Amino acid sequence: MHITGRTALITGGASGLGRATAERMLAAGSSVVIADLPQSPGAALADEWGDRAVFVPTDVTDADQVQAAIDAASELGRLDVVVACAGIVRGARVVGRKGPFPLDVFRQVVDINLTGTFTVVSLAAARMVETGAVDGVAGAEVDEERGVIVMTASVAAFDGQVGQAAYSASKGAIVGLTLPLARDLAEHRIRVMAIAPSLFRTPMAEMLPEEALASLEEQTLHPHRLGKPEEYAALVQHIVENPMLNGEVIRLDGAVRMAPR
Numbered sequence: 001m002h003i004t005g006r007t008a009l010i011t012g013g014a015s016g017l018g019r020a021t022a023e024r025m026l027a028a029g030s031s032v033v034i035a036d037l038p039q040s041p042g043a044a045l046a047d048e049w050g051d052r053a054v055f056v057p058t059d060v061t062d063a064d065q066v067q068a069a070i071d072a073a074s075e076l077g078r079l080d081v082v083v084a085c086a087g088i089v090r091g092a093r094v095v096g097r098k099g100p101f102p103l104d105v106f107r108q109v110v111d112i113n114l115t116g117t118f119t120v121v122s123l124a125a126a127r128m129v130e131t132g133a134v135d136g137v138a139g140a141e142v143d144e145e146r147g148v149i150v151m152t153a154s155v156a157a158f159d160g161q162v163g164q165a166a167y168s169a170s171k172g173a174i175v176g177l178t179l180p181l182a183r184d185l186a187e188h189r190i191r192v193m194a195i196a197p198s199l200f201r202t203p204m205a206e207m208l209p210e211e212a213l214a215s216l217e218e219q220t221l222h223p224h225r226l227g228k229p230e231e232y233a234a235l236v237q238h239i240v241e242n243p244m245l246n247g248e249v250i251r252l253d254g255a256v257r258m259a260p261r
Helices: 016-027 042-049 063-076 103-131 165-188 210-219 229-241
Strands: 007-011 031-036 053-057 079-084 147-152 190-197 249-252
Touching (some): 007 103, 016 031, 016 042, 016 079, 031 063, 053 063, 079 103, 103 190, 147 165, 147 229, 165 190, 190 229, 229 249
Parallel strands (some): 007 031, 007 079, 031 053, 079 147, 147 190, 190 249
């Protein structure tokens, strides 16, 4: 799918991986809806980026707010691309000094990372199916593709560390969703992919102590560093542009295999 002239909805689009993706899509000629929390810098970014960028305050656990973001994308043009980057990390051992893992924390992580992602994907796919193909869009792929959805998993889905039970469970479920979603939506010409990044230099990474960051850099084979958000965004662009990428999870991790801690 050609990116120029498309409309993309990006959750978590005001910071980190989502922001880098929004910037990349804009630079390639797309319009973008930044769906992020009200307290995020999304409104300021939309003002800075111009008429092809719109901010919609969005909590991905609220279906009405997600629908409002989808409606905003439809006002910009046909919704073609969805990139789900919204997520949180909450760490705790299953049994720690203060007792067992708090169930409310586990539910919160799963609700945002998994159920929130599924809410975005299902409602956006429904809109894509409703609007169907539109004549006049450049590119022979119009008859072959209706939309592209990219979800964000994590290497923690495969190499979960101590204290990552909730986060790894939520991201492992994204891995498990990818193929069945691609199969469900194939008849509508909608592709579904997931990216499983290692730790990238984002606000989420800044929450970790420097020794933890140094340890993860040491475990990354090559390049010997944390990822850059623009590298995630570059992969999103390639996924959108390559029609044979479907139903797969791509590790974007410099060959890291995380140690237990």
